[in-house]
Amino acid sequence: MFWNKKPKNDSLEQVLKDNKNKFKVSQDGFISIDLSSKEAIKAIKKQVDKIEDIAVKA
Numbered sequence: 001m002f003w004n005k006k007p008k009n010d011s012l013e014q015v016l017k018d019n020k021n022k023f024k025v026s027q028d029g030f031i032s033i034d035l036s037s038k039e040a041i042k043a044i045k046k047q048v049d050k051i052e053d054i055a056v057k058a
Helices: 012-018 038-057
Strands: 023-025 031-033
Antiparallel strands (some): 023 031
């Protein structure tokens, strides 16, 4: 049955497990970025740098 299969490496479940220290989930299920996490800040900066590179090239 399909629900007994192991998740793919790029599945949502795996992504959440890999990044569990970068976000918080409230009791009502609201997900927010943990801005006190150095890893989260580093990932955000990396994405902003990519956007800046695209904007300059355009």
